[in-house]
Amino acid sequence: MEPIVELKSVTKVIRGRTIIDDISFVVNKGEVFGFLGPNGAGKTTTIRMMVGLMGITSGDITIAGASIKKHFTEAVGHVGAIVENPEMYKFMSGYDNLVHFSRMTNGVEKEKINEVVELVGLTERIHDKVKTYSLGMRQRLGLAQCLLHDPEVLILDEPTNGLDPAGIREIRDYLRLLAREKxxxxxxxxxxxxxxxxxxxxxxxxxxxxxxxxxxxxxxIHGADSVYEFEVVPSDTATSVLQNQGRRVTTSRKGITVQLKREEVPAAVKELIAADVQIFGIREATKTLEDRFLEVTSEKGDVRS
Known part of the structure; x- marks a missing residue:
């Protein structure tokens, strides 16, 4: 993987209060990097610093090797971004908005405008005035604007806001396509x-x-341990057996769930059989990103008000 964005010990202090505290990470070419956090955690503040809309108190951010602090124009020239809601001229058509923005970058031809319009699915409405667009359509137009100059880095704050399920899927698939093919x-x-x-x-x-x-x-999501659901009778005996072995056990609709490493499952089965517990089924209970996100953020304490 080839790094293209790097945050180096970035800190932001506003009126004596530390909003962003010494964060560092790298984003590579060809990947989709998700930036998650509870409301008020500092996501948008970090993104605003990455695109130069907010100053950095200490540390630095480099994009394609150029420092946001020292070589701002060169650094942001590699970036296309939507921070919060895309702002457009509502009295103009979507197409005229793109033409206007294209004049800010050398080499953007009419063919490129037509290409990005088709990619974001606005071909039928691109000549309508933006004031008639839904929020989802404005999101699509903002994405088209970001792509006019073929950026190496695309930064999107809530890109699927206002989109219906079909629109969300289209944007998701397109972002994956950009990472993979471009x-x-x-x-x-x-x-x-x-x-x-x-x-x-x-x-x-x-x-x-x-x-x-x-x-x-x-x-x-999966970490070192997984959660397995055992369909067993009697469940109270199974719970006692596994808890006595130091395992974390909770009741479930069909029996019990146990936190185990994959290689520990056969030993757990043997313990239950030895205790005369009947086993009717075992399945791995799939965790979601939401499950793990809530686990991690609750472990780290309440969000900053």
């Missing part, structure tokens, strides 16, 4: 954890302005 680094902040799970390769979790963890999505 080798683009895509950084996404969202509160829709189920979408992030399907979209992202890695995630970084921020809590109280501090970076809690950065992991591959699969490794973060």
């Amino acid at each position: 080798n683009m680094a895509v950084i996404v902040s969202s509160h829709l954890l189920s979408e992030m799970e399907m979209m992202c390769d890695r995630i970084g979790i921020i809590q109280n302005g501090r970076l809690v963890d950065v992991q591959l999505v699969e490794e973060f």
Whole structure:
């Protein structure tokens, strides 16, 4: 993997209060990186610093090797971004908005505008005035604007906000396509954890302005231990047997759930059979990103008010 965005001990202090506290992480080309955190944790503040909308108190952010603090124009030239809601000229058509923005970058031809319009699914409405667009359509137009200059880094704050389920899926699939085929680094902040799970390769979790963890999505969700559901009779005997072995056991609709490593399952089965417990089925209970996110953020304490 080739790093293209790097945050180095970034800290942000506002009126004596530390909002972002010494966070560091790297985003690579060709990956979709999810930036997660509870409301007020510092996601948008970090993104605003990454695109130069907010100053950095200490530390630095580099994009394609250029420092946001020292070489701002060069650094942001590699970036396309939507921070919070995309702002457009509502009295103009979507197409005229794109033409206007294209004049800010050399080399954007009419063919490129038509290409991004088709990619974001606005072909039928692109010549309508933006004031007639729904929020989801404005999100699509904002994404088209970001892509006009073929950025190496795409930074999106809540990109699926206002989209219907079909639109969310289209944007998700398109962002994956950009990362895979154009080798683009895509950084996404969202509160829709189920979408992030399907979209992202890695995630970084921020809590109280501090970076809690950065992991591959699969490794973060499953971790070292998994949860298995045992369909057993009698369940109280099974619970006692496994708890006596120091295992974490809870009741479930069909029996009990036990936190185990995969290689520990056969030993647990032997213990239950030895105790004359009848086993009718065993299945791995699948955790979601939402489950693990809530576990991690609750372990780290309440969010900053």
